[in-house]
Amino acid sequence: MADKIRWGIVGPGHIAHSFAKDLKLVGDGELTAVASRSLDRANEFADEYNAEHRFGSYQELFESNVVDVLYIATPHTSHCDLTIEALHHGKAVLCEKPMGINADQVKLMIAAAKKNGIFLMEALWSRFNPSIVKVNELIAEGKIGDVAYLNANFGFYGLDRDEDGRLLNPDLAGGSLLDIGIYPIFLAYLILGKPDNIEAVSLFHKTGVEVQTAMIFEYPNAQATLASGLRSNMQMRAEIAGSKGSAFLQDRWHETQGYSLEIEGNMENFDLPTKGKGYSHEIEEVHDCLRKGKLQSEKWSLQNSLDLVNLLDEVRSITGTTFPFED
Numbered sequence: 268m269a270d271k272i273r274w275g276i277v278g279p280g281h282i283a284h285s286f287a288k289d290l291k292l293v294g295d296g297e298l299t300a301v302a303s304r305s306l307d308r309a310n311e312f313a314d315e316y317n318a319e320h321r322f323g324s325y326q327e328l329f330e331s332n333v334v335d336v337l338y339i340a341t342p343h344t345s346h347c348d349l350t351i352e353a354l355h356h357g358k359a360v361l362c363e364k365p366m367g368i369n370a371d372q373v374k375l376m377i378a379a380a381k382k383n384g385i386f387l388m389e390a391l392w393s394r395f396n397p398s399i400v401k402v403n404e405l406i407a408e409g410k411i412g413d414v415a416y417l418n419a420n421f422g423f424y425g426l427d428r429d430e431d432g433r434l435l436n437p438d439l440a441g442g443s444l445l446d447i448g449i450y451p452i453f454l455a456y457l458i459l460g461k462p463d464n465i466e467a468v469s470l471f472h473k474t475g476v477e478v479q480t481a482m483i484f485e486y487p488n489a490q491a492t493l494a495s496g497l498r499s500n501m502q503m504r505a506e507i508a509g510s511k512g513s514a515f516l517q518d519r520w521h522e523t524q525g526y527s528l529e530i531e532g533n534m535e536n537f538d539l540p541t542k543g544k545g546y547s548h549e550i551e552e553v554h555d556c557l558r559k560g561k562l563q564s565e566k567w568s569l570q571n572s573l574d575l576v577n578l579l580d581e582v583r584s585i586t587g588t589t590f591p592f593e594d
């Protein structure tokens with residue numbers, strides 16, 4: 268592998284900008300190529316981030332030899348097909364969340380990675396947030412005792428968005444759950460594992476997409492109350508309460524810059540800033556895996572992605588949330 272790991276971006280939209288900015292902060296990587304459905308858009312993005320190669324179709328980038336790894340940053344519905352195509356062309360893939368729309372898609376993606384012997388990881392960036400990593404370690408060490416309760420939400424007002432855009436459009440697997448509900452579900456899964464039972468209810472929009480979901484994850488000795496929504500700006504401090512104390516991830520917890528611990532009535536705050544916005548940490552994990560020849564991350568494995576999408580599927584089946592293309 269060359270001194271610098273060569274990245275290509277597939278779908279230079281909203282999140283791709285944040286990613287490209289953070290990639291500049293990771294010394295041993297560089298953006299070498301950008302692919303868009305429009306060559307003009309690829310050129311514009313590539314000029315902004317000094318990427319040498321630009322393509323007016325995703326396929327041309329897949330067939331090129333100018334990258335080591337691709338970042339798939341398109342709407343959810345295209346993750347599966349694009350990732351499989353990239354893997355078949357021998358390109359390692361970091362795929363935006365949710366890895367696939369449902370477990371069937373994620374299984375196909377994992378099978379393609381295994382068949383081709385190529386690295387694949389879901390871009391679940393919060394898994395690599397320094398405060399979340401630290402709080403997870405402290406809880407595992409018993410710092411707050413036995414976890415009894417977890418509360419995490421993710422909500423913002425999004426009903427004013429374009430109804431054809433990916434948030435409100437059922438054909439693009441819109442709704443709050445797959446876009447942002449995935450984060451509180453991830454936190455419950457990280458700290459408490461797979462629940463024994465799930466309760467959930469959803470509100471729906473006139474376009475047919477689910478726009479607010481409240482969930483209870485039940486464990487033998489704990490409960491997690493989770494919510495996602497596009498109907499209001501929710502409070503986004505996460506709380507994990509145990510028999511000896513509590514841990515708090517500061518607002519907005521999924522990209523937090525610090526955490527707090529309350530043990531026996533004493534509250535202590537800890538700053539633990541991200542490098543850049545925080546995408547740098549998942550990029551560093553990909554680099555570490557690629558340099559060591561690993562085919563998946565041990566910190567966010569393919570099984571973790573499959574477990575997560577299974578939880579999303581289960582919530583959707585309880586709330587009756589379906590997409591037109593799944594009928």
Ligand SMILES: NC(=O)c1ccc[n+]([C@@H]2O[C@H](COP(=O)([O-])OP(=O)(O)OC[C@H]3O[C@@H](n4cnc5c(N)ncnc54)[C@H](OP(=O)(O)O)[C@@H]3O)[C@@H](O)[C@H]2O)c1
Pocket residue numbers: 277278279280281282283302303304305308309340341342343345363364365390392433445446
């Ligand atoms: N990790 C995070 O913090 C985070 C934050 C936001 C979003 N995301 C994830 O990243 C993915 C992309 O989100 P985004 O907000 O960046 O989306 P976006 O800006 O709406 O779309 C990204 C790009 O995808 C391409 N694209 C391909 N097929 C498309 C289609 N049918 N409709 C619209 N665009 C299409 C477009 O680029 P070209 O046409 O130029 O090829 C577009 O600019 C989502 O899966 C989302 O869950 C992650």
